[in-house]
Amino acid sequence: MTAPALEVRGLSVPFGDAPGLRDIGFTLDPGERLVLLGASGAGKTTLLRAIAGLAPLAAGRLTVGGQDVTARPAESRDAVYLHQTPLLFPHLSIFENVAFPLRIRGYQDSEIRASVAELLESVRLDGLAGRRPHTLSGGQKHRAALARAMAARPAVLLLDEPLAALDPSLRDEVRATLLSLQAHYRPALVIVTHDLEDAAVLGDRIGILLGGTLAQLDQPDRLFQRPASLAVARFLGLPNLVAGSVAAGQFQSALGLIPVEAESPSGPATAAFGTDALRPEPCGSLQGIVRSVQYGPRGATLRVDVAGIELEVVTGAGAIPHPGDELSLGLERDRVTILPGIGDV
């Protein structure tokens, strides 16, 4: 049985005087990609730095490739940390930047030349090996930094908002390079981002950091369809949060009755669902009036008033209704998550 690439258990990291991160735990298999999402100040970067050995832990245990690295310094953890902006060494050529991890490990020159050439080719920088970092474009610098990180052959690659500072065309380029390098060298990736789209594309699993804890860790489809809490649903920006209450195994609200799992506690609750759970239907169970229509690349986003509750619906097919039109909607109840507590309505 292969040891997990990264195992984080009961990790607590202080933020100065604040409590910081508490009791973080997850396991990552070799080659797996985990995306960490969270609001600014949620502790995403701190968590990466703690894993890398660049921030002190208050408690917890870290293993990389089955080895306990909790007490090891950053240079002995086999976990490379890449900042948002590529921090290439300005005094070294691109070749020497990529060769750096190999040189400090005492590789022979011939091995270094071969390895660096392969890496530079894989990031399409083979013609720029002799250049200094300041002469490269933003995308080229990112690719060079990725090649240098891969030269260390890390078990875990920690990426702090790797695409945040890039314009859309460069984002695609760097994302493709990252995925291609990862497919070839197979490090486990932990990627911090605040972009839901990046998270959905890059993550085999997505973790949501809220209030210093890992509020949910799940596959992207499950995360978006089944948020674990109202806070996660709010963070993910689920557009439809309908207040109601649970009693006798049913959620009751202006939307009608929705069966819930038997063990669901009674009391105030919120139905959370995305736009994909609602669709216009001639004989739908919900009747509403269109309040606004916003056109976008994936169709029209409608705001529909249903019994005093404004719901968001996306429609791309058929005739687009106009504000003021009556609209009949069907709700896929199995796409609705009932969460304890009252959300925004």
Added chain:
Amino acid sequence: MTEGSRSRPAVLAALALSALAPLALLLLASVGRDWFFPAPWPPAMTLESWGDAFRGGGRMAAALGTSLVLAVGTGLAGAAVGWPIGRALADLSGWARHLGASAAFLPVAAPPVALATGLHLSALTAGVAGTTGGVFLSHLVPATGYAALYFLGVFTLFDRRVEDEARTLGAGPRTVLWRVTMPMMRRQLGEAFLLGFLVSWAQVATTLVIGGGRVRTLPLEVFAYLQAGQDRYAATGALLLVIPALLMLGAVRFAVARAEATPL
């Protein structure tokens, strides 16, 4: 052509004249024999003082050698000691940082004679008064102050995340220092060395007080020649004070530019 660009050649010429005219006058004074006011030109020329400057065993040559050894040593040691102090100060914040920076600034701000007097007591206690080592240490005090303040500014702006990333790439603290931070700061290290070199090169009060007349550096010789009315020797010594400093400045600039242009 704007008014500014029209006047630029005149400004440059004035600057060049103001820099070169005193040097030319010193050069003339160093080779002029029996040149007294109001004669516009020396009646005869001699290279006697220059010969003394470069003759083995000559008074000026010995002072020049001592000055060079002290200045190079002070430059190197000042940069080496100022680096960690400046870095440590940059790590501080609030009052601790102000206090630390003020402490580094004290030997720079204190009048040289006051500094020399204070250091003299320490030198006597340590038994290094009147020795080259004692003079070196006395030069090192203000040089370290300058270097520490210089590196405080450098490390305040330095992006330490570069070092963090190098650590996670597998480099230990020593490797990071030697293969990342110091090479990245070649220019700053060169400038800190130059700062220490120039501080030592121009020291008079501390050399006089700590050296007790037994350690003869070039600035002391120039003073002695001036007091004795030996203007030709004083002018030669003054030029010798200027030339190595300029050469060192040029050498450091050249070395840094070359290092930055050459891939490692």
